[in-house]
Amino acid sequence: xxxSGIATSDRIDSLPLPIRHADxxxxxxVWTPADSSERRGVIDPATAHEWGSVPIGNSADLGAxxxxxRRAFDRGRWPRMAPSERAAVLxxxxxxxxxxxxxxxxxxxxxxxxxxxxxxxxxxxxxSIFRYFATLxxxxxxxxxxxxxxxxxxxxxxxxxxxxxxxxxxxxxxxxLVVVKLAPALLAGCTVxxxxxxxxxLSVRFIVQALTEAGIPPGVVxxxxxxxxxxxxxxxxxxxxxxxxxxxxxxGRKIARQCGELLRPVTLELxxxxxxxxxxxxxxxxxxxxxxxxxxxxxxxxxxxSTRILVPDSRHDEIVATIVGTVAAAPxxxxxxxxxxxxxxxxxxQKESVLAHIAGAxxxxxxxxxxxxxxxxxxxxxxxxxVEPTVLTQVSRDMSVAREEIFGPVLTVLRYxxxxxxxxxxxxxxxxxxxxxxxxxxxxxxxxxxRVDSGSVxxxxxxxxxxxxxxxxRDSGLGVExxxxxxxxxxxxxxxxxxxxxx
Numbered sequence: 135x136x137x138s139g140i141a142t143s144d145r146i147d148s149l150p151l152p153i154r155h156a157d158x159x160x161x162x163x164v165w166t167p168a169d170s171s172e173r174r175g176v177i178d179p180a181t182a183h184e185w186g187s188v189p190i191g192n193s194a195d196l197g198a199x200x201x202x203x204r205r206a207f208d209r210g211r212w213p214r215m216a217p218s219e220r221a222a223v224l225x226x227x228x229x230x231x232x233x234x235x236x237x238x239x240x241x242x243x244x245x246x247x248x249x250x251x252x253x254x255x256x257x258x259x260x261x262s263i264f265r266y267f268a269t270l271x272x273x274x275x276x277x278x279x280x281x282x283x284x285x286x287x288x289x290x291x292x293x294x295x296x297x298x299x300x301x302x303x304x305x306x307x308x309x310x311l312v313v314v315k316l317a318p319a320l321l322a323g324c325t326v327x328x329x330x331x332x333x334x335x336l337s338v339r340f341i342v343q344a345l346t347e348a349g350i351p352p353g354v355v356x357x358x359x360x361x362x363x364x365x366x367x368x369x370x371x372x373x374x375x376x377x378x379x380x381x382x383x384x385x386g387r388k389i390a391r392q393c394g395e396l397l398r399p400v401t402l403e404l405x406x407x408x409x410x411x412x413x414x415x416x417x418x419x420x421x422x423x424x425x426x427x428x429x430x431x432x433x434x435x436x437x438x439x440s441t442r443i444l445v446p447d448s449r450h451d452e453i454v455a456t457i458v459g460t461v462a463a464a465p466x467x468x469x470x471x472x473x474x475x476x477x478x479x480x481x482x483x484q485k486e487s488v489l490a491h492i493a494g495a496x497x498x499x500x501x502x503x504x505x506x507x508x509x510x511x512x513x514x515x516x517x518x519x520x521v522e523p524t525v526l527t528q529v530s531r532d533m534s535v536a537r538e539e540i541f542g543p544v545l546t547v548l549r550y551x552x553x554x555x556x557x558x559x560x561x562x563x564x565x566x567x568x569x570x571x572x573x574x575x576x577x578x579x580x581x582x583x584x585r586v587d588s589g590s591v592x593x594x595x596x597x598x599x600x601x602x603x604x605x606x607x608r609d610s611g612l613g614v615e616x617x618x619x620x621x622x623x624x625x626x627x628x629x630x631x632x633x634x635x636x637x
Contacts (some may be wrong), residue, residue, distance in 0.1 A: 145470075145514060146185045149240050159195050159359065160342050162202045163352025163379035169194040172358075176336060179247035179478040180469055182517040182562040186244075188335040191360035196327075196367055199356040203298045203325040204373045207354030213323035217275050220321055221268035225409050226348035228261035228268075230541055231340065238309065238340040240470070245334040246305050247478040247519065249469040255563040259314040260341070267317040270621050274322070281634065292628040296399065297375025297623065300368045301308065302389075304380045305480055306435045306541075308334035312341060313403075314615045315378040320354070324376070329368055331381075333480055335359040366392075376624065380437075383539075383565075383609045390612065397637065399622050401435070401613035404606060405539040406567030409560040410440035411582060413553065413573035414448055418456045420594050421572050425460045426475060428570055428596045430523065433476050434543040435484075437610075438568030438590065442536060443547050444556050450549055454527055457545065458504045461523045466509060476543055478519040480577030485519040488542030490514060492524055495535040497533045500546070501528040531562050539565070553582060561587045566607030570596050589614070 156177075158165040168189035176186035189195070207213055212220070231238075235257035242253040249632030280293040299319045303312045308330060319326050321540065330338045338357055347357055361383070364623040369377050369392050378401045379389050386404040393400040410429060412421060429440050445453040468475035480486040485508070490504055523543040529536050535546050550556040560569060569591040573579030576593055589606045590598070598604055598616065605614030613623055 135608075145181070146183065146244065149244075150237055150245075152237050153336060156186075156188045156336065156339075159189065159191060159199060160357040161198045162354070162356075163346065166198075169198070170360075172337070174332060175363075176245060177333075177481070178244045179480050180518040180520075181514045182482075182519075183514075186336055188359040189363050191358040193367060195358050195360070196364060196371065199327045199358045200298065200368070200371050200373050202353040202356050203327050206351065207295070207298050207325040209354055210325070210351055212325065212351050212354045215323070217271040217323070221271035221321065223345070223348050223350050224264040224268040224317060224320060227344045227350070228264040228424075230344035231257050231264070232261045232338045234331060234344060238337060239580045241340070242308060242334070242337045243469045243477075244481040245308065245337060246435075247469050248306075248432055248435075248478045249471075249474045251472055251474065254472075256307075256309045257340075260309050263313045263600055264317050265309065267321045267621065270321060270618060273618060273621070286634070287542055287631055288634045290630040290632065292630065293625045294628055296624050296626045297324060297378045298373055299324045299326045299378060300371070300374045301326050301328045302365050302368065302377070302379045302381070303328065303330050303334075303338070305331035305333040306432060306437075308337045309341065311380045311403075312338060314620070316341070316355070317625045318621040319378075320350075322621060324624050325354045325356075327358065327368060327374075329358055329360065329365050332361060332437075343355065368394070369393065376400070378623070379403070386611065399623070400610040400614065403604075403615060404567075404609060404611040405565060406437045406439070406606065406610050407442060407537065407539050407563045407565040408438055408440040408568035408570075408588065409442040409444050409563075409586070410570040410572060411444045411556045411560055411577060412446065412449075412453055412585070413556075413571065413582065414446045415574035415578075416453075416572040417574050418453065421453070422456055422460050422572075424572075425457065425593045426464055429545055429591070430461070430476070430543055433479065435480060435541050438596070440568060440596065441540065441545055442560075442572045443545055443551050445547055445560050446556070447549055447551055454503060454525075455546065456546055458525050461525055461545065462504055464523065466520065466523060467511070468515060476523050478515075478517070479521055479542055485521055487546060488521050488540055491535055491538070491540045491542070492526070492544060495526050495529070495533060498533045498535075499528065499530075500526045500535065501534060503527045505546075521594060531559060537563060557582065557585045564609040567610035568592075568596060570594070
């Protein structure tokens, strides 16, 4: 951490940031001045210092971006290239993106407060997503001929790109949660308009740079920055063929309604309130080693993490002591310090929301075993959005903190008597995104995991897999990302019936 007397501006001015103040949007393969004269500041959540700014795009900016994508899809060469050619561009973009890892990580951290220990891996992970989807090109190039059951004819099934896609990204992982949409869309032959989150408008420029250097044709990728209102206009634009959104369930419901009225395909990756079931035979060393990554990743600002920890009555005090000790030992501070585990909340509003959840838990009878307040930080971080890492015990299933997504460094501990009750608690939520089962006997833990009603569940840890579908159930979303299933979301199908060919 820098010395407490360092000036806020000096802390940022010393960093190798390629861009801070932008006045443009990306249309037709170039950064071009925005029509809008309104601007939004980019705030460092660790210090509350404004260090950058971008345009607040208007309807003319949005129209230019969508028109560019429409022309590139209807008349450009990208959708008409062989999938293997498009895959080659993705691979080159992956190589270029990895070369941008340091400035990308610093920009990300200064936008949303993600510790560099986390953001430092963003470029590598995004590159691996590009490379994975590039491996799926043969799926799009193979003939799919299906004989009719009656034997009278056969059908040639074509997989066509779905069209112009609106990709609306969240602020917590502004690179990877764009690329997981962008890579399959591009491989499929689609063109896109990206609208980054208001808090994180600059990180996406590194993706654009990598793709441009990789040779992607003009108009295939377009970017416009702006407010939530602009995102609403993008979803409803008549030239958009598909929407992909990651964000809150509240906004996701609104987008789902709009797309339903328009009969427009949509993928929604929304909120979560996942549970970690600690079985009676769990190895607490394993729990300790996986706890932060699996339950408080990115200062708790992650959708799938298991912030509800379900512990057996027989080992309650022992497990709580392990949880409290592990969380208390993780450093909180400057997110630019590689040793930092817990950074700030991404915004003042997010900090206030987290503190309100904690206050509500106290009022409903929860016990604060650790933390529970705004963190007291030295200068220049005293004005930042820091919340103490918090562990709440004596939490019952009807409390708000046991049901609502907090999106901050807060764990809730709920007790159970037997495994049936633990599974019931885990499934007693409107969400269904992630989950973990910690157990010494992994065969038994797997059996319990299969009973958890969630899109993804880990056994003794949690991790995503680019080759496997990731998506939520109920209020956690519609559709999936990753895997061949994630590619299919950007395809539309045509059946061409013909007389069966003779051998």
